[in-house]
Amino acid sequence: MPLKTGERDRCATGLEGLDTILYGGIPRSNTVLLTGSCGTGKTSLALEFLIHGAQKGENSLFVSVTENSEKLLANIIPYKFFDKSLIKSGRLVFVDLPIMYERLGMTKAELSMEEIDLLVAAISDLVTELGTKRLVIDSITSVCYKLKTSEKIRDFILKLGKSLSDLNCTTILVGEVSAESTSYSSFGVEEAIADGIVLMANMERRGDLLRTLQVIKMRGTMHSRAKYVLDLTPMGVLLVPLLKGGSTA
Amino acid sequence: MTLDQMGPQKIAAELSEMPPASAISLQMSVDNYLDVIRGVLDLFANKKGMDTIYVTATISSEAIKRVLQALDIDTSRIYFVDCISHIMMGASAAQQDDHTTLVESPTMLENLMLKVEYLIRRSQSKDKLVVIDSINSLAIHNNNWILSEFLHILVSGLRSREAFTIILSVEEHSTPEINNMVNLVCDHGIRAGKEG
């Protein structure tokens, strides 16, 4: 494929505030690590990214690892713009990874190198078959627990990222870190391989608890590095800049 | 200094002169609050069919609703962002309704902006008005640095959404710093109080 010079094509997330932070959206075919401690809104944000994509006619796929997708859908924020017909029409597809493991015969607690290749191939085949343009894996941390070593994790994410990028699929890998963690990922390798890192966190200020979002890196575009405060609402995620004047007061 | 305070008709008439998406500083005195309320909410916003988002950091939204009822003002298009009921009276999320959103405290300026943004997005109305009541109340809970940053972000955001913004200040409680801060972000000023 001939490389265009200058601006890369964008996958506008449809989350207005995030697209502004990213000067238009995620560079298409990037693999982005969306990371944060529990309850910071990762799943909601990732889901919204897919819903907006599906609405624009981009086939979207949610690979659920931790929760089963039926339960996930039952708990979804009542978005004013979400229409179940997106699921019926196949624009938005949910797949439970444990079921895929089973079909692939991956029953052991730890995957072998061959099984990693098999898993990457299975996900890529699914993306090809569905014509997926937006993919979410929630969470990649849970997949990594089955890989155990950093070599295997590196190998898996590199191969998966390469394969999805070749398919022109823009991917969000949801990562889970503990609130005290100074690293952006549980195993320390995910963050180095990903093309982008979006960090979600809880922040306490003068006794108030705020939810924050910050883009740490994003290959292929300029972006704001400032911290934003977010609210998860039925109109979607809303973002405003964190006010600095009082952050130390 | 004159003692002629502006009446509600005059206030509404001045507001109607302003171009759309204006940010207005409206200075009042402690004793013409009711005239200002009537002028802004009834004779201006309701008459023009605007949705109003009323941010209160001064008195509870319940109290304002009672005032509006007493003045016989239609509240069906007025949505409250109440920053005071929770810290003053421990009001809980359960007391929220379609017309009332609580912000835990007037120090949570980001959340205040987020609630305003949410209501703006949810509104189907073509014209929208946001009222901040008042900058002096917010100044009790926040330092001038953060307040000034807040005003800039809020007003520029509302301008880009083509909403009309009115920032209320009370002349008896104001300081030159606060007046400066407001004047810096506003396109026009109306003096409805005694110092008019």
Ligand SMILES: Nc1ncnc2c1ncn2[C@@H]1O[C@H](COP(=O)(O)OP(=O)(O)OP(=O)(O)O)[C@@H](O)[C@H]1O
């Ligand atoms: N249906 C809903 N209605 C209102 N708010 C919701 C709803 N679902 C989630 N939330 C809010 O969003 C928050 C975070 O949800 P979300 O599941 O997206 O976070 P997460 O980072 O994926 O959490 P986890 O680490 O548990 O996976 C919840 O704690 C809740 O405050």
Ligand SMILES: [Mg+2]
């Ligand atoms: Mg989650």
